[in-house]
Amino acid sequence: MTDTTIVAVPPAAPSTASVMDWAAILSGAVVAAALSFVLFTFGAAIGLASVSPFSSNNPSATTISAAGAFWVLVVMIGSFTLGGYFAGRFRRVTHTALTLDERTARDGAHGLAMWAVGILVGAFIAASIASGAGRTAAAVTGHAAAMAAPAAGAGMRSAASQVSSDQLSAITDGLMRADPRAANNAGTGEDARASVARIFAASAMRGSVSEDDKTYLVRVVAARSGVSEDEARKRVDAAIAEAKSAAESAKQAADKARKAAIILAFLIAAGSIIAAGAAYWAATAGGEHRDGVA
Known part of the structure; x- marks a missing residue:
């Protein structure tokens, strides 16, 4: 009679190594x-x-x-x-x-x-x-x-994002340009310039110039440049149109940048x-x- 030895082999333990390397x-x-x-x-x-x-x-x-x-x-x-x-x-x-x-x-x-x-x-x-x-x-x-208008505060800083300080300064200089035929006015126009710049900055945010602001601008231009009120009103209208054009150009540039960013994101x-x-x-x-x- 032959003896048979049975050896039990335990199951292999599962690997503990991480699946991710x-x-x-x-x-x-x-x-x-x-x-x-x-x-x-x-x-x-x-x-x-x-x-x-x-x-x-x-x-x-x-x-x-x-x-x-x-x-x-x-x-x-x-x-x-x-x-x-x-x-x-x-x-x-x-x-x-x-x-x-x-x-x-x-x-x-x-x-x-x-x-x-x-x-x-x-x-x-x-x-x-x-x-x-x-x-x-x-x-x-x-x-x-x-730099564009020291007294404008936070409102001026917001408006400057649409119309740059250089553009506002150029518009203000155009308004304050004296008539060669008129005698030089006494005093400086720093206060008037700052006031005009703030009006344009606020108007750039609103999208329009109120009638009160326009009347004030006409009076300031007439007083500082020595021209008639009719000529001053023409200058104010031209400056307002220029400011609107600059603001519209800034909006169009911002819209183009927005569309380009959307396309790039996609x-x-x-x-x-x-x-x-x-x-x-x-x-x-x-x-x-x-x-x-x-």
Whole structure:
């Protein structure tokens, strides 16, 4: 009689290794960020080289904007493609008993995770830059408004965002221009100039000049320049028309900038989605090269 010994083999303990290889993910994100920085710098150099202040044959603003948007898409997709390949190619395989489909899915997931990290880092950097630029612009705008009319206060600073201090000064100088045939008036017109500038600044915010303000302007111009009230009224009407034109030009420029920002935002969003797909695909391709499948 033969004795049979049965040896019980305990089930293999599940692997405690993490499914996500964050070293590969972060490395891919760093590679993508480095490549995008180099390409953006290269694109900026080309853009600066394509325009010259000494030439009248510079590309139009539309052409430059379109080329810049196209380059942003190319940089985003290309950088995340390389980063995704890097994350998939150098991902550590801790679970060897996996099907090919499962390994492919995990490689793609690493590419998407790399893309998400890169997007978040890029958004943080962009927000920091925008915040600093906003603070600088606010300081410059406040200083320009104070130079245009020191007594205007906060209202003057708000109006100066639509009509610049230089434009207000030019309009005021036109109103205060003396008639060569009249004798010089005594005294200085600093108070009158500041008052006129404040009227135009407030009117730029309202979009019109009240009749009381117009009557005051006519009297001030007539008194300071020595012309008749009819001539002064013509000057006031011309100055009001000029101020409205300047304000309308500023509004149109702001509207164009708004539309351009909307288009750019849509392009960046679309490019980000395409870049996510490119990162997923590149990571799976990198995994195939790592496993020797391709």
